[in-house]
Amino acid sequence: MKRRKVDLADLPARSAGEIDDRLQVASPLRRLFNKVFPDHWSFLLGEIALYSFIVLLLTGTFLALFFDPSMQDTKYNGSFIPLRGIDMSGAYRSSLDISFDVRGGLFIRQMHHWAALLFMAAIVMHMLRTFFTGAFRKPRELNWIIGILLFWMGFTEGFAGYSLPDDALSGTGLRIASAIMLSIPIAGTWVTTSLFGGEFPGHVILDRLYIVHVLIIPGVILALIAVHLGLLVKQKHTQWPGPGRTNSNVVGVRMFPGFALKGGGFFMIVFAMIALLGGIFQINPIWLFGPYKAAVVSAASQPDWYVMFLDGSTRLMPAWEFRWHMFGNYYDIPPLFWPTVVLPGILTMLPIFYPFIEARFTKDKAVHHLLQRPRDVPTRTGIGAMAVSFYLVLLVSGGNDVIADKLKISLNAMTWAGRIGLLIIPPLAYYVVYRICLGLQQHDREVLSHGVETGIIRRTPEGRFYEVHQPLGPVDEHGHGELPYAGWVVPKKMNRVGALLPTLRGFFKPVETVEDVENEQSSNAPVSPAPSRHHEIGTGGRS
Amino acid sequence: MTANNRPLDPGADIPGTVGGRETAPDEQPDTSRAPRDGRPGRRGVFTRLGAPRAPRSRLRRRAWAGARMVAALALVGGLYAAFAPNVHAEDSSTLSGAAQQGETLYNSSCITCHGRNGQGVPGRGPSLVGVGSAAVEFQVTTGRMPLNQQQSQADRKQPMFSDDQARDIGAYIEALGGGPQLPNGNDFHSDGNISDGGELFRVNCSSCHAFGMGGGALSSGKYAPSLSNATDRQIYAAMLTGPENMPVFGNNQLTPQEKQDIIAYVRHQTNDQDPGGFGLGRLGPVPEALVIFLVGIVALVFAALWIAGKS
Numbered sequence: 001m002k003r004r005k006v007d008l009a010d011l012p013a014r015s016a017g018e019i020d021d022r023l024q025v026a027s028p029l030r031r032l033f034n035k036v037f038p039d040h041w042s043f044l045l046g047e048i049a050l051y052s053f054i055v056l057l058l059t060g061t062f063l064a065l066f067f068d069p070s071m072q073d074t075k076y077n078g079s080f081i082p083l084r085g086i087d088m089s090g091a092y093r094s095s096l097d098i099s100f101d102v103r104g105g106l107f108i109r110q111m112h113h114w115a116a117l118l119f120m121a122a123i124v125m126h127m128l129r130t131f132f133t134g135a136f137r138k139p140r141e142l143n144w145i146i147g148i149l150l151f152w153m154g155f156t157e158g159f160a161g162y163s164l165p166d167d168a169l170s171g172t173g174l175r176i177a178s179a180i181m182l183s184i185p186i187a188g189t190w191v192t193t194s195l196f197g198g199e200f201p202g203h204v205i206l207d208r209l210y211i212v213h214v215l216i217i218p219g220v221i222l223a224l225i226a227v228h229l230g231l232l233v234k235q236k237h238t239q240w241p242g243p244g245r246t247n248s249n250v251v252g253v254r255m256f257p258g259f260a261l262k263g264g265g266f267f268m269i270v271f272a273m274i275a276l277l278g279g280i281f282q283i284n285p286i287w288l289f290g291p292y293k294a295a296v297v298s299a300a301s302q303p304d305w306y307v308m309f310l311d312g313s314t315r316l317m318p319a320w321e322f323r324w325h326m327f328g329n330y331y332d333i334p335p336l337f338w339p340t341v342v343l344p345g346i347l348t349m350l351p352i353f354y355p356f357i358e359a360r361f362t363k364d365k366a367v368h369h370l371l372q373r374p375r376d377v378p379t380r381t382g383i384g385a386m387a388v389s390f391y392l393v394l395l396v397s398g399g400n401d402v403i404a405d406k407l408k409i410s411l412n413a414m415t416w417a418g419r420i421g422l423l424i425i426p427p428l429a430y431y432v433v434y435r436i437c438l439g440l441q442q443h444d445r446e447v448l449s450h451g452v453e454t455g456i457i458r459r460t461p462e463g464r465f466y467e468v469h470q471p472l473g474p475v476d477e478h479g480h481g482e483l484p485y486a487g488w489v490v491p492k493k494m495n496r497v498g499a500l501l502p503t504l505r506g507f508f509k510p511v512e513t514v515e516d517v518e519n520e521q522s523s524n525a526p527v528s529p530a531p532s533r534h535h536e537i538g539t540g541g542r543s
Numbered sequence: 544m545t546a547n548n549r550p551l552d553p554g555a556d557i558p559g560t561v562g563g564r565e566t567a568p569d570e571q572p573d574t575s576r577a578p579r580d581g582r583p584g585r586r587g588v589f590t591r592l593g594a595p596r597a598p599r600s601r602l603r604r605r606a607w608a609g610a611r612m613v614a615a616l617a618l619v620g621g622l623y624a625a626f627a628p629n630v631h632a633e634d635s636s637t638l639s640g641a642a643q644q645g646e647t648l649y650n651s652s653c654i655t656c657h658g659r660n661g662q663g664v665p666g667r668g669p670s671l672v673g674v675g676s677a678a679v680e681f682q683v684t685t686g687r688m689p690l691n692q693q694q695s696q697a698d699r700k701q702p703m704f705s706d707d708q709a710r711d712i713g714a715y716i717e718a719l720g721g722g723p724q725l726p727n728g729n730d731f732h733s734d735g736n737i738s739d740g741g742e743l744f745r746v747n748c749s750s751c752h753a754f755g756m757g758g759g760a761l762s763s764g765k766y767a768p769s770l771s772n773a774t775d776r777q778i779y780a781a782m783l784t785g786p787e788n789m790p791v792f793g794n795n796q797l798t799p800q801e802k803q804d805i806i807a808y809v810r811h812q813t814n815d816q817d818p819g820g821f822g823l824g825r826l827g828p829v830p831e832a833l834v835i836f837l838v839g840i841v842a843l844v845f846a847a848l849w850i851a852g853k854s
Contacts, residue, residue, distance in 0.1 A: 042847075044847035048843050048847075081811070100818070114835065121840050125840060277834070277839060282818070283819065285819060288755050290741060296749065296750075297750055300826050399832070410764035411760040411763070
């Protein structure tokens with residue numbers, strides 16, 4: 001039998017052709033592969049969240065193979081000596097087994113937990129970037145709202161995961177959650193008893209949280225991510241203003257091959273970082289907390305960082321209880337209701353409606369694809385600073401007992417500082433940040449009008465000293481620059497306008513030689529004679 | 544009120560009687576004076592003895608009276624010497640060598656605040672009568688006493704006295720008024736059951752000293768200290784005496800065996816290496832929050848700066 005010769009060079013093209021004959025994917029894939037990503041580090045923050053979510057799915061699948069959400073009483077007989085012979089739930093026993101008796105289990109468990117913290121941290125960083133650069137404006141309001149929903153889904157998913165091991169810490173957290181639900185007027189009792197299947201803790205809550213944690217919320221998060229990214233492709237990326245960048249184009253690298261390589265590499269870096277954290281830093285040592293018992297509440301019982309701000313708001317809330325008589329019954333709103341139900345409600349609704357509120361106040365109905373620098377929108381930046389400082393006061397107050405203990409501050413003083421700070425710091429932050437924005441703008445305008453400082457001091461014949469300024473463009477009869485304020489980076493050093501050669505490219509070490517740059521650029525230097533390269537070699541500063 | 548009070552203190556109405564009985568020496572001058580006054584009807588042991596005799600010369604009477612006076616004084620003085628200073632004699636004779644050493648140390652370093660004989664000084668230091676040697680040993684071997692300054696709570700610091708000196712002071716305080724004492728020996732953990740101790744620790748201790756034994760904040764600048772430097776004897780003494788803001792866990796609350804269980808658990812956990820890597824002080828989610836931002840996010844932002852452009 002004679003074998004036909006296969007032309008290896010022709011193989012990819014031919015097989016791709018065969019696939020396209022059957023699936024007709026060439027045109028949509030071509031559109032996708034040609035999608036342009038603007039090249040700026042701040043666009044990668046959301047990707048950290050995406051990649052840590054992938055790590056969460058991978059490590060979570062591993063953990064699910066060994067975890068048992070049962071609340072049945074068993075006796076522990078595993079390798080961890082201090083808990084041998086202790087009665088505990090099946091959930092806690094299997095969590096201990098994952099930590100001590102499953103090969104690599106503790107490492108994967110720690111990776112899973114660190115990835116969860118990183119997922120939420122990256123979501124918040126990404127949200128801050130989106131807010132402060134105005135990327136949420138029309139037409140992207142929907143994606144902004146989806147992002148907020150993703151935060152709250154991650155919040156709930158994280159809390160459910162935190163509750164699953166059934167150690168004393170997670171039981172304490174679950175008890176607080178049930179108290180929060182109970183504090184809701186009228187509906188609270190019904191919500192709590194139906195969720196817990198009766199009185200706390202009951203026998204079903206872990207089974208329910210388990211399904212919520214491994215199926216329902218991950219499904220919702222996946223769906224929301226799909227819509228988030230679909231809208232991103234449909235509406236295209238925003239980009240910073242700059243040469244050649246307009247409201248109707250996107251400048252950057254294409255999805256394939258440039259961005260796919262960068263993104264793939266970044267995924268590896270995020271994965272490695274999570275593995276590093278999971279291998280080096282111990283997180284949530286459940287074996288120290290012991291099995292959950294209602295009487296066991298350890299000092300330094302905190303939720304994970306993304307829930308900690310609600311713990312802080314609870315600690316700062318004065319004990320104001322509302323009680324009234326109606327229809328022959330006494331009704332009662334416990335103080336817990338305000339910081340843990342009302343406050344998060346406000347903190348969800350305000351950002352959801354913020355894009356529309358801002359558009360209404362600025363009367364700006366236009367479609368925006370170009371980002372704004374924070375300094376160019378001082379009001380928004382100030383509001384953002386106000387929100388961030390409000391959140392930080394709550395976050396710090398959530399850990400105030402640990403801070404008080406380790407820094408030797410009175411806990412009472414910490415609580416009062418938090419209460420006063422929550423009211424005073426946000427307006428102060430607004431004012432300070434607003435003034436800083438105006439100051440930065442002012443400096444940009446000054447350079448546009450008077451030029452770049454050259455560092456050359458001249459003395460006139462009559463004895464006056466002045467510094468020579470390099471105008472950035474054409475000047476009017478008074479010597480003032482005529483360039484308009486464009487809301488983008490203004491060069492403020494002479495080597496930014498070509499008086500000195502740009503430094504060598506390269507992050508850790510130069511990736512080009514002095515000769516390359518001199519051959520390429522020395523003839524273009526606007527000052528004559530062109531300065532020598534040899535005393536101007538430095539690192540960083542890619543323009 | 545008055546009707547109820549009367550039967551309770553009948554002696555209050557006749558204080559003179561009580562005083563008269565006690566002051567036996569007051570009768571002596573009366574009896575010695577009786578023959579001189581020449582009143583034979585006077586009652587009394589010495590007067591009766593002297594009554595039937597013939598009158599003597601003035602000089603002899605005077606000499607006899609002087610001799611009786613000396614004898615009476617000697618008798619009274621002897622009685623006084625036999626009974627009254629007895630307490631003092633007992634003290635100095637029964638103080639052990641250790642307690643005497645302790646008394647010397649006490650008088651040089653503790654007396655300023657705790658006063659003479661451990662009776663306390665108002666506004667400076669409490670009375671130590673009845674606190675027992677366990678409390679002294681805890682306070683002195685952890686360096687809390689002598690105190691640096693008056694504040695919400697004494698801090699653990701470099702101890703000023705050796706363990707032996709601390710036990711000497713303890714022996715002295717024990718001699719002053721008794722109180723809880725530690726068992727002998729330095730090893731209270733070998734016989735303890737770690738699992739039982741862990742159960743007891745989580746219920747009784749972790750709400751202040753925290754799950755990882757790193758300590759925790761209490762109100763107004765007070766705190767529960769870390770247990771990582773505590774010795775077996777110190778932990779035992781702390782449970783027995785409840786120093787600073789700690790409640791007392793007497794032998795009715797936690798039996799000696801349970802105390803040893805807890806000590807065994809504490810020693811096991813403080814000596815245990817963290818199996819998951821660097822333990823971050825075992826302080827729970829607060830340092831974890833710092834790590835995820837200061838290490839995780841910072842490193843990944845640098846990675847993003849490396850991969851993508853900056854402006």
